[in-house]
Amino acid sequence: MTISDAESLVMDVLWESQPMTADDVVQALAGRAAWQEATIRTLLNRLLKKKAIAAERDGRRYLYRPLLKRADYVHAESKSLLDRLFDGRIAPMVAHFSARQKLGKKEIAELKRLIEKLDHE
Amino acid sequence: MTISDAESLVMDVLWESQPMTADDVVQALAGRAAWQEATIRTLLNRLLKKKAIAAERDGRRYLYRPLLKRADYVHAESKSLLDRLFDGRIAPMVAHFSARQKLGKKEIAELKRLIEKLDHE
């Protein structure tokens, strides 16, 4: 079961700080999404049902924390895009970006350093 | 208006060859998706409504061709992922992949060549 775009915004805040009460999550999201509290609670419940997060009772409320790891989510999403659009190969993807939105000097330097390192391993 | 995953499979075949009749599309998809003809026709009609493709009458049937360009679609998808998950920066994305699924020698060489070229421009 995959998590939706809206749900992933909720995951974001839980990945940043953990565990959180529902109210904490609402506060944290205040700046990023124009959602009513009720909406956020719905999303929390859907994430629970999908086992992407867990809830532990703490007195009268719950403490939520992620079960799904950010790295795993990021990988699943990235890999799927890479496979669908670039035949699973990274170089073409980088090439695509560089063709589209000129990479800055810094980006290039950063990439260069990274590749050097990979190359020497 | 964005096109869905299923719809993008239809776009794929139209990007490969163009224009095509509905029946051509059905044939082309036979190997890639287990869809009934009716399903594919629905997808074609939705793509039409979304203006991602155009249809031109040809006698009793239509010839379909893409309006949305593959490069634009690819870019929109990739950019959105890059922004959502890697703060819009490419190096971290490459780093992520290299950490997750060891890049092959060839991949690295390919990347290296690419970066060299970018660096000298």
Add this chain to the structure above:
DNA sequence: GGCTTTATTTTACGTTTGTAATAGTAATTG
């Protein structure tokens, strides 16, 4: 111990998506 507050659980509702079947129409053929 009722009333209010606070937090959770249930229910709602319009869209989009995946997946298709059915109805309608134009062309072809006997």
Add this chain to the structure above:
DNA sequence: CAATTACTATTACAAACGTAAAATAAAGCC
């Protein structure tokens, strides 16, 4: 020209999503 064939257009329907309001339940206060 009536019947069949080929296509297209309309309709269907359940699940997922975005977005939220209403109903409960539990706790604290007067």
